[in-house]
Amino acid sequence: MKLKKIRKEKNITQTEMANYLKISLGTYSNYENGLTQPPFKTLIQIADYFNVSTDYLLGRDFQGGLSTDEYELISMYRQLIQPEQKRVLGFLEFETSLKENLKENKK
Numbered sequence: 001m002k003l004k005k006i007r008k009e010k011n012i013t014q015t016e017m018a019n020y021l022k023i024s025l026g027t028y029s030n031y032e033n034g035l036t037q038p039p040f041k042t043l044i045q046i047a048d049y050f051n052v053s054t055d056y057l058l059g060r061d062f063q064g065g066l067s068t069d070e071y072e073l074i075s076m077y078r079q080l081i082q083p084e085q086k087r088v089l090g091f092l093e094f095e096t097s098l099k100e101n102l103k104e105n106k107k
Contacts, residue, residue: 002057004032006050009068021045051075 007017018028021042030036038046047054051072066074077088 002059006068010050020049
C-alpha cells in the first residue's frame with residue numbers, strides 16, 4: 001500500500017492521519033507497515049483525504065511515473081466541464097510559451 005509515500009509527500013504526520021481517521025496511532029502505523037489492512041470504509045476516507053483512488057492506494061492504479069501532485073492535477077482536470085478544461089489548457093499553453101520566450105531571449 002502507498003500510505004506512507006503519499007502521507008510523506010503531503011507532509012502529514014502519522015498522528016495527524018490517526019486523528020483524522022479517529023483511530024489510534026498504533027493502528028494507523030500498522031496500516032502503513034502492512035501489518036494490518038484498513039477496513040474498506042477507512043480506505044475510502046484515506047483516498048478522499050488525499051484526493052486519490054482506492055486503487056492508487058492499493059498500488060493497482062497505473063500512474064505512469066507521475067508524482068502524486070501530477071496525478072491530483074489530472075484528477076482535478078477530469079472533474080472540470082469542457083469549457084473549464086479549455087481555460088486550464090489555455091493557461092498552461094500561455095505559461096509554457098512565456099518560459100520558451102525567456103529561454104530564447106537569454107541566448
